[in-house]
Amino acid sequence: MPPRAKPRISLRKAPQQTRSTQLVADILEAAIHVLTRDSARRFTTARVAERAGVSVGSLYQYFPNKEAILFRLQVDEWARTSAVLRGILADRTHPPEQRLRTLINTFLRTEREEADLRAALDDAAPLYRDAPEARAIEAAGHRLFTAFFGELMPGASRRERAVMADLVTTIMGAVGDTVTADHSDADVTRKATILGDMLSGYFARRPARR
Amino acid sequence: MPPRAKPRISLRKAPQQTRSTQLVADILEAAIHVLTRDSARRFTTARVAERAGVSVGSLYQYFPNKEAILFRLQVDEWARTSAVLRGILADRTHPPEQRLRTLINTFLRTEREEADLRAALDDAAPLYRDAPEARAIEAAGHRLFTAFFGELMPGASRRERAVMADLVTTIMGAVGDTVTADHSDADVTRKATILGDMLSGYFARRPARR
DNA sequence: GTAAAATACGAATAATTCGTCGCATTCGCC
DNA sequence: GGCGAATGCGACGAATTATTCGTATTTTAC
Numbered sequence: 001m002p003p004r005a006k007p008r009i010s011l012r013k014a015p016q017q018t019r020s021t022q023l024v025a026d027i028l029e030a031a032i033h034v035l036t037r038d039s040a041r042r043f044t045t046a047r048v049a050e051r052a053g054v055s056v057g058s059l060y061q062y063f064p065n066k067e068a069i070l071f072r073l074q075v076d077e078w079a080r081t082s083a084v085l086r087g088i089l090a091d092r093t094h095p096p097e098q099r100l101r102t103l104i105n106t107f108l109r110t111e112r113e114e115a116d117l118r119a120a121l122d123d124a125a126p127l128y129r130d131a132p133e134a135r136a137i138e139a140a141g142h143r144l145f146t147a148f149f150g151e152l153m154p155g156a157s158r159r160e161r162a163v164m165a166d167l168v169t170t171i172m173g174a175v176g177d178t179v180t181a182d183h184s185d186a187d188v189t190r191k192a193t194i195l196g197d198m199l200s201g202y203f204a205r206r207p208a209r210r
Numbered sequence: 211m212p213p214r215a216k217p218r219i220s221l222r223k224a225p226q227q228t229r230s231t232q233l234v235a236d237i238l239e240a241a242i243h244v245l246t247r248d249s250a251r252r253f254t255t256a257r258v259a260e261r262a263g264v265s266v267g268s269l270y271q272y273f274p275n276k277e278a279i280l281f282r283l284q285v286d287e288w289a290r291t292s293a294v295l296r297g298i299l300a301d302r303t304h305p306p307e308q309r310l311r312t313l314i315n316t317f318l319r320t321e322r323e324e325a326d327l328r329a330a331l332d333d334a335a336p337l338y339r340d341a342p343e344a345r346a347i348e349a350a351g352h353r354l355f356t357a358f359f360g361e362l363m364p365g366a367s368r369r370e371r372a373v374m375a376d377l378v379t380t381i382m383g384a385v386g387d388t389v390t391a392d393h394s395d396a397d398v399t400r401k402a403t404i405l406g407d408m409l410s411g412y413f414a415r416r417p418a419r420r
Numbered sequence: 421g422t423a424a425a426a427t428a429c430g431a432a433t434a435a436t437t438c439g440t441c442g443c444a445t446t447c448g449c450c
Numbered sequence: 451g452g453c454g455a456a457t458g459c460g461a462c463g464a465a466t467t468a469t470t471c472g473t474a475t476t477t478t479a480c
């Protein structure tokens with residue numbers, strides 16, 4: 001296979017004046033609108049530009065391609081979420097298990113709020129997922145958990161912690177994806193509780209080594 | 211919203227003569243090839259037809275649209291998998307917990323074998339997922355587990371079992387998705403063991419009622 | 421052998437798509 | 451007020467797409 005030119009996905013140039021800053025903001029807002037009201041399939045530069053009240057040309061001034069817009073939304077989303085999670089995990093005034101439960105609960109609630117956007121972004125994922133910038137985000141999430149598992153799994157090897165971080169990330173992400181806007185508070189709590197029982201139960205009784 | 215015309219996704223007409231049966235088979239095989247070698251994004255009726263050594267027109271004789279091909283692949287895949295799982299769960303000569311562990315192990319190994327196709331089908335999912343025929347498959351999987359959980363969670367309400375079936379289906383699916391072709395046997399076993407510990411541990415110590 | 425049904429073909433069509441380019445307008449600053 | 455840089459415009463080119471339809475070929479039934 002020929003060494004494919006990886007598509008750039010970062011901003012083409014940074015907006016300098018206020019009007020262009022606003023323009024970028026408008027585009028992102030419009031992008032969310034198109035993505036959720038229409039669908040990932042109908043996510044089109046023309047549609048986004050029109051909704052934003054901006055011309056396609058202007059859009060391409062700041063975003064090198066369609067994928068870059070999606071990626072930017074994903075970055076912003078992850079920034080919001082990870083800030084919250086990081087705060088919970090770092091709060092050493094509570095024992096690790098409790099922090100884990102709080103994290104699950106908070107995470108699921110966050111996911112419910114952004115359910116529509118998340119679902120659409122997931123559908124569009126194949127478009128931006130392969131970019132190197134996207135990998136960096138995954139890695140960041142992974143590190144977040146791996147560090148925390150140092151507390152939950154005393155004596156575990158780095159490799160063991162990494163495997164667990166992998167698994168927990170996967171599980172939480174998947175369960176988070178099932179939480180839609182029409183889940184009631186009780187539904188979310190139920191799922192969070194079960195998941196909390198499952199994980200903390202596992203950590204408590206974890207076989208010494210295998 | 212106008213009552214959208216749902217896209218048909220079933221076969222347009224059944225092949226009758228042997229040559230047409232072969233043609234459909236060729237198309238499906240070619241579809242797998244295109245999906246895995248290329249990608250969901252490049253999955254095109256023209257490309258599939260060319261690879262199958264068949265004309266586009268012939269393709270449309272039997273498949274009403276592109277989505278129908280993808281859906282058919284998904285149906286076949288699920289038929290293979292569910293048959294195996296059903297067999298494991300139904301074998302009452304082993305205790306439920308052991309069956310659960312066997313199921314997880316077998317499932318993950320199955321997933322590894324078909325990893326490429328599965329990943330591509332997942333990417334293409336937005337195209338066929340919303341069809342009513344597709345919902346039926348999900349429901350079938352759900353019933354499979356709900357029934358089994360009657361054994362694992364004696365005394366649990368139907369609703370409780372349904373929630374668990376939901377959760378377990380989600381978790382297994384997600385973990386299965388992480389298993390790629392380059393996972394070693396040891397890797398798969400490790401994941402299966404952890405998942406088995408987690409789930410069966412939970413079932414064993416499940417709080418009486420909440 | 422022949423007629424009808426089934427099957428196969430593939431060029432043509434109609435829609436969409438992304439991304440660019442040359443030019444017009446506005447801003448920041450002296 | 452005026453000048454260069456930043457910004458904004460939107461028609462347009464080039465490419466890809468799904469799907470149809472009129473016609474040609476093959477099979478089946480009698």
